[in-house]
Amino acid sequence: xxxxxxxxxLSLLDAVFEETATIDQIAQLEQLVIGNSEARxxxxxxxxxxxxLYWDAAGAPxxxxxxxxxxxxxxxxxxxxxxxxxxxxxxxxxxxxxGSVVALLLGFLMQPQPxxxxxxxxxxxxxxxxVVEPVVDRVDIPGLSMPGIRSHAPQETPVVADILPVPDIxxxxxxxxxxxxxxxxxEWKANEVVANSRASDxxxxxxxxxxLAGRIPTVSxxxxxxxxxxxxxxxxxxxxxxxxxxxAANLANVWTNLLVGRVTRTPINRPALEGYLTNQFVAxxxxxxxxxxxxxxxxxxxxxxAANFLLAHLNNEAVPATAIxxxxxxxxxxxxxxxxxxxxxxxxxxxxxxxxxxxFQQTRIVETTVIDQETGERTRIRELTDEPGTKGSFxxxxxxxxxxxxxxxxxxxxxLEPETNRRAALAELLxxxxxxxxxxxxxxxxxxQFFGYGFTSSVDDMGPHSPVSHPKLLDELSKRFVSxxxxxxxxxxxxxxxxxxxxxxxxxxxxxxxxxHGSLPLFSRVYVKPMSPEQMFQSLVVSSGASPSQIHSSIxxxxxxxxxxxxxxxxxxxxxxxxxxxxxGSLRQALSLMNGDLVQSVTSAESGILxxxxxxxNDSDVTKIRKICLATLSRYPSDRELASLxxxxxxxxxxxxxxxxxxxxxxNEGLRDMYWAYLNSSEFGLVQ
Amino acid sequence: xxxKRLSTEFVQEFTRVQRPLYLYxxxxxxxxTEAEEVLQEANVDIVAKCDQFEPGTNFLAWARQIAxxxxxxxxxxxxxxxxxxxxEFVSAVAHEAAxxxxxxxxxxxxxxxxxxKLRPNDRKLIQSRYQPGSSGKDLAEQLGRPANxxxxxxxxxxxxxxxxIQRQLALRSDPT
Numbered sequence: 067x068x069x070x071x072x073x074x075x076l077s078l079l080d081a082v083f084e085e086t087a088t089i090d091q092i093a094q095l096e097q098l099v100i101g102n103s104e105a106r107x108x109x110x111x112x113x114x115x116x117x118x119l120y121w122d123a124a125g126a127p128x129x130x131x132x133x134x135x136x137x138x139x140x141x142x143x144x145x146x147x148x149x150x151x152x153x154x155x156x157x158x159x160x161x162x163x164x165g166s167v168v169a170l171l172l173g174f175l176m177q178p179q180p181x182x183x184x185x186x187x188x189x190x191x192x193x194x195x196x197v198v199e200p201v202v203d204r205v206d207i208p209g210l211s212m213p214g215i216r217s218h219a220p221q222e223t224p225v226v227a228d229i230l231p232v233p234d235i236x237x238x239x240x241x242x243x244x245x246x247x248x249x250x251x252x253e254w255k256a257n258e259v260v261a262n263s264r265a266s267d268x269x270x271x272x273x274x275x276x277x278l279a280g281r282i283p284t285v286s287x288x289x290x291x292x293x294x295x296x297x298x299x300x301x302x303x304x305x306x307x308x309x310x311x312x313x314a315a316n317l318a319n320v321w322t323n324l325l326v327g328r329v330t331r332t333p334i335n336r337p338a339l340e341g342y343l344t345n346q347f348v349a350x351x352x353x354x355x356x357x358x359x360x361x362x363x364x365x366x367x368x369x370x371x372a373a374n375f376l377l378a379h380l381n382n383e384a385v386p387a388t389a390i391x392x393x394x395x396x397x398x399x400x401x402x403x404x405x406x407x408x409x410x411x412x413x414x415x416x417x418x419x420x421x422x423x424x425x426f427q428q429t430r431i432v433e434t435t436v437i438d439q440e441t442g443e444r445t446r447i448r449e450l451t452d453e454p455g456t457k458g459s460f461x462x463x464x465x466x467x468x469x470x471x472x473x474x475x476x477x478x479x480x481x482l483e484p485e486t487n488r489r490a491a492l493a494e495l496l497x498x499x500x501x502x503x504x505x506x507x508x509x510x511x512x513x514x515q516f517f518g519y520g521f522t523s524s525v526d527d528m529g530p531h532s533p534v535s536h537p538k539l540l541d542e543l544s545k546r547f548v549s550x551x552x553x554x555x556x557x558x559x560x561x562x563x564x565x566x567x568x569x570x571x572x573x574x575x576x577x578x579x580x581x582x583h584g585s586l587p588l589f590s591r592v593y594v595k596p597m598s599p600e601q602m603f604q605s606l607v608v609s610s611g612a613s614p615s616q617i618h619s620s621i622x623x624x625x626x627x628x629x630x631x632x633x634x635x636x637x638x639x640x641x642x643x644x645x646x647x648x649x650x651g652s653l654r655q656a657l658s659l660m661n662g663d664l665v666q667s668v669t670s671a672e673s674g675i676l677x678x679x680x681x682x683x684n685d686s687d688v689t690k691i692r693k694i695c696l697a698t699l700s701r702y703p704s705d706r707e708l709a710s711l712x713x714x715x716x717x718x719x720x721x722x723x724x725x726x727x728x729x730x731x732x733x734n735e736g737l738r739d740m741y742w743a744y745l746n747s748s749e750f751g752l753v754q
Numbered sequence: 755x756x757x758k759r760l761s762t763e764f765v766q767e768f769t770r771v772q773r774p775l776y777l778y779x780x781x782x783x784x785x786x787t788e789a790e791e792v793l794q795e796a797n798v799d800i801v802a803k804c805d806q807f808e809p810g811t812n813f814l815a816w817a818r819q820i821a822x823x824x825x826x827x828x829x830x831x832x833x834x835x836x837x838x839x840x841x842e843f844v845s846a847v848a849h850e851a852a853x854x855x856x857x858x859x860x861x862x863x864x865x866x867x868x869x870x871k872l873r874p875n876d877r878k879l880i881q882s883r884y885q886p887g888s889s890g891k892d893l894a895e896q897l898g899r900p901a902n903x904x905x906x907x908x909x910x911x912x913x914x915x916x917x918x919i920q921r922q923l924a925l926r927s928d929p930t
Contacts, residue, residue, distance in 0.1 A: 080909040082784060084890040089836050096843040108916075110781050110850045114858070115916055117780040117789070118865055121773060123884035 067104040074098070075105055076112070083116050242546055242560035249539040250566050250589055259579055262591035265570040267292055269754055271303070272700035273571075274562060276597070276753045277516050278307040280316035281604035281614060285676075285693060288700045304562045308555050311348060315618045317554075318343035319600055320515065324394045325360070326378045327645045328635040333448065334374040335367040337624075342371025352552035353508055357395055358493040366449045373450050377431060380450075382641040383459070384426035388419065389642065396496070397507030397528040401642070404461070410531035413477075416461060420471035424459040425480065425492040427473070428452045454484040503528075505544045509557065513543075516561050518593030518753075519581045535586035567592060571754040595753040599631050599649045602751060609698045609745065611675030677741060681734045687715060690737055698744040711740065764804055767813040768797075773862070774855040775817055781851035782825050782844045792828050796821040818852055857923075864922035868915050879904075880911045 067075075078095040081087040087095075098105045240248075254261055265273070271291045275283040283291070291303060307313050322340040330336065346356045356372075363373035379387040389401035400408075400419050408414035432449045458470040473480040473488045480491040496504050510528060514520030521540045522532045534540055543557070550556050561567060571592040581587035597605065604617050604627075616623050634649040676697050680690050691711050695703040703711065715736045722732035744750060775796065780789040799820045807816055825844075832838050869877060883893050894904040 076913060077909065080905060080912070083912075084905050084908070085785070086905070087837070092837060092839070096840055100842055100846045106847055106850050110847060110854045111920070112912070112916060113781045113784075113851075114777045114854060114861065115865070115912060115919065117777045117786065118773075118862060119880065119884040120786045121776055122862075122865075123881065123886060 067102055067108075071098060071102075071105070072108065075108060079109070079112050079116075242543070242556065243563050245542055245546070246539065246560060246564040246566070249536060249542070250564075253536060253588055254590055257579075257588055259588050259590045261566070262569040262572065264568055265592070266701075268701035269570060270300075270568060273592070273753060274303065274307065275700075276601055276605070278304070278316065278558075278562070279310065279312045279614070280319065280598075280601050281312075281608045281617065282698075282700055284608055284614060285611075285697045288696055300568070301563055304559055308559055308562075311344075312614065312618065314347035315340075315344050316600075317347045325375050325390070327637070327643070328631055328647075329637050329645050330378050331637045331643070332378050332381065333446070334378045335371070336374065338367055338371035339374040340371075347554065350553065350555045353547075353554050354497045354504065354552040357497065357504055360395070361391065361493045361496075362487070362489045364450050364452070366447050368447075376426075376429065376450055377448055379643055380426065380429060380431055381643070384423055384429070386641070386643040387426050388423040392422065393526050395507060396503045397510060397522075397526060398503070399527045399529075405464070407464075408531070411529055414529070416463060417469075417471055418476075420459040420461045420469075421474040421479075422492075424457075424471050424473040425475070425488045427457045427459055428455055428488050452487060452489070456482055456484050500545065500548055502544070502548055505547045505552065506540065508552075508554075509540065509543045509547055512554075512557060513561060516558075516567060517587070517589055518595045519587040519589075521587075523581075523584075523586070533586065535588070566590075592754075597751050597753055599634050600627070601753070602649075603627050603630050605750070606745065609676070611677075611679065611697070677734075677738055680737055687712065687733065691715070691740065694737065694741050694744060698741065698750055699747075715740070763809065764807065768800065768817075771814045771817050772797075774814055774858040775821055777858055778818055778851050778855040779821055779825060781847055781854075782839070783828065784839055788828070792821070792824050795828070796824040799824065814855065815852075818855065822848070860923060860926060861919060864919045864926070865915065867922055868918035871918060872911065872914065876907075876911045876914070879907060880915075883908055 075095065075098050078087070078091050078098070081091050082095065095109075099109045100106075251261075268288070271288055272282055275281060275287070291299065296302070318340050321343050322336065326334065326336060326339060342359075343356070346359075359372040360375045363370055363376060365373055367374040367377050376387055379390055385401075385404065389404075392398045392400045398414075400414060400422070402408070403414045403416055403419040405416065407416070429450060429452050432451050434447050434449070436445050436447055437443070438445070458472045460468055460470050462468050472482055473492070475492060475495045478495055480486065480488055480495070496502065507525075507528060510520040510522060511525045514525045521534045521536050522528050524532070528534075547553070547557055566589045569591050571594045573591065579585075579588040579590045581593065587593070604614075607617060607623070608614050617627075618624075635645050635647055638644045638646055676694075680693065683690070685693075688708065691708060692702050695701065695707075715733070718736040718739075719729060719732040722735070723729050772793070776789060776793050779792050779796070780786065783789045783792055796817070800817055803820065807813065829838065829841075829844070869880075872880070879893075882888065882896075883890055890905050890908055891901055894901040897904065
């Protein structure tokens with residue numbers, strides 16, 4: 067290799083390392099390397115150097131290098147005090163030290179059995195043999211909740227259907243919560259199923275916070291609830307949470323994800339949509355009003371948050387707008403009927419899809435560029451407008467004939483007068499009746515949000531072809547939802563205070579209630595759900611001791627959340643505006659959590675308020691361990707769990723003090739690792 | 755439910771090969787962060803297949819085989835990425851990268867030595883560049899220097915380190 071070639075290769079490599087290389091430069095690099103063994107060797111050495119610098123900078127195990135980095139100057143850091151690899155190496159180091167807290171706890175906590183049952187949580191404390199039992203067999207199972215919770219102790223106080231109050235004469239308008247209790251109890255009886263025992267307060271308080279506020283309770287919130295002896299404490303808490311801004315923001319977040327996804331390819335103002343929805347939920351505006359706003363929105367997405375829904379989906383002849391409105395707001399999968407007749411529901415044919423689609427055919431997105439007079443900055447503004455006209459939707463039938471469809475929905479036609487605002491007419495058609503698909507879809511989806519399953523096997527796919535587990539209850543709830551003027555909080559409150567929602571999620575051995583394996587749900591227990599990425603993020607933040615109010619108010623926190631979420635989602639390369647999610651609670655995910663900046667930063671004493679408090683407090687080790695458990699799992703450790711944790715901590719400290727590390731420091735490090743292991747346990751990632 | 759027991763020996767070997775395995779992957783992937791992701795995928799596989807490892811044989815070689823498969827999978831997933839290395843290139847460097855990963859311990863010691871020998875300013879610059887989450891571009895913004903001039907400085911320092919490491923390795927393998 068000539069000196070020129072060598073220099074050329076090295077400069078090409080600089081471009082690769084700084085991520086500025088063009089396709090052309092990469093082609094040149096490849097050509098040099100493929101044809102020449104010297105060049106190949108140089109490439110591998112240079113790549114190795116680059117990799118070592120990157121790997122070591124994130125917290126080298128080599129002691130010398132660490133000393134150096136103290137003098138290393140301007141700290142350019144994004145988040146947390148170290149990058150991904152530090153914590154990875156901490157895992158590796160933790161695994162390597164026999165009997166260390168991390169290894170043990172990982173083994174201990176990643177077992178399928180939650181640690182609450184003293185009798186089936188084998189703990190091996192052996193300083194010579196680290197026994198790690200990662201749940202390898204779970205790697206490819208999406209939603210790790212399913213098999214992981216099937217081995218609980220039998221319940222102690224079963225609530226038998228017969229003893230539930232079933233009043234013979236109902237008052238003219240029974241309370242919504244009684245409607246739910248009665249109908250579910252009837253089904254339990256008919257199916258000879260015994261309802262599960264009640265959930266412990268700890269189980270329920272964690273569940274209600276996660277489902278309503280989108281995060282686990284703080285230490286003080288959990289303590290307050292656990293020590294409260296009042297018989298009204300459930301309803302007090304539900305009402306307090308329901309009226310909080312946090313619950314509204316959580317619900318808005320869920321719906322924003324449904325309406326436009328987490329990552330959108332079209333330029334829309336997603337926060338404005340989320341803000342609009344938050345305001346609607348805070349003020350408990352009727353759901354019908356929100357749906358009307360979304361369907362009929364005009365103007366640009368900055369001034370009118372609701373406009374972002376259609377701004378995101380009018381591409382491709384408004385096919386996504388049609389399909390997503392039907393799926394999300396009406397609970398119907400009609401996208402296939404663009405080209406096919408539905409296999410079961412014969413009236414869902416091509417005409418059904420395209421008449422619905424024609425309702426959006428007057429709507430256009432007008433783009434204008436605005437130049438700021440002072441700064442000269444150009445911004446593009448996209449506005450939703452309607453152009454009066456008589457245009458229908460054209461489509462090709464299965465026989466290859468082009469047909470035209472005129473606006474309507476479900477057999478009802480919308481006037482073809484050019485001046486008719488078709489979207490407004492559509493909203494009226496959807497919401498005008500006592501029986502509305504919008505209401506049924508909302509009730510079903512909301513139910514599933516709390517119970518883990520809806521009344522149909524998929525909440526997106528309701529219709530004559532999908533069996534309903536509790537048809538009377540769904541009908542009744544939907545009717546009552548409409549007659550209450552689409553009162554969202556009333557519905558949610560009734561669900562949260564129902565007896566079924568208060569049941570334990572433990573799986574009893576005898577139950578036939580097994581929707582995880584395809585049968586229709588009976589709701590004789592609460593089904594375990596994996597945390598959503600948002601719940602996971604918010605819970606990590608709260609467990610570190612940060613104030614929950616920061617989550618929705620701090621801009622920094624919001625952008626951290628966006629960044630953290632973006633690693634799990636990417637838009638699909640299709641015209642259907644769908645996206646792929648890689649967040650599935652698998653072991654793969656667990657590794658990414660362990661390695662992530664976020665876990666790293668909450669488990670460092672500098673930014674973690676909890677650890678900071680523990681480090682400076684004079685409480686006993688037992689109190690501190692209990693606090694860590696409460697902060698992460700919202701429960702106190704079982705006696706046996708506590709005993710093994712203390713033993714682990716003692717041997718951890720002993721190993722370190724033998725190496726002249728001050729005992730106080732060793733204890734704090736032990737507690738930190740314990741906290742880290744709790745966060746990475748499978749129990750943390752579940753809504754039970 | 756099957757559960758896996760990882761022996762102490764396995765865990766130690768697993769820990770030890772992380773770094774050489776990462777470097778092996780990086781040579782074929784090109785991006786430090788993507789290589790990290792592939793390493794993670796490979797780690798999941800390695801733990802899952804721990805029964806298949808025969809104690810006493812070369813752990814790193816065994817782990818490399820698994821990693822090679824993960825690299826293949828990753829590359830298939832990125833088949834349309836124009837900035838991806840070609841198949842020909844990857845097969846040309848894979849062998850060299852595998853051999854190289856066996857010497858990573860001495861290379862690492864050499865790097866530590868060479869970093870100390872850098873001029874303080876150079877050392878600061880290269881360490882700031884590789885701070886977690888940083889990049890050459892961020893560094894240039896931080897220093898208020900044009901990106902290209904910072905890239906040039908970084909390239910120069912990397913060349914010095916490369917040469918220094920090579921000299922160190924030659925010295926060590928030949929104690930006379």
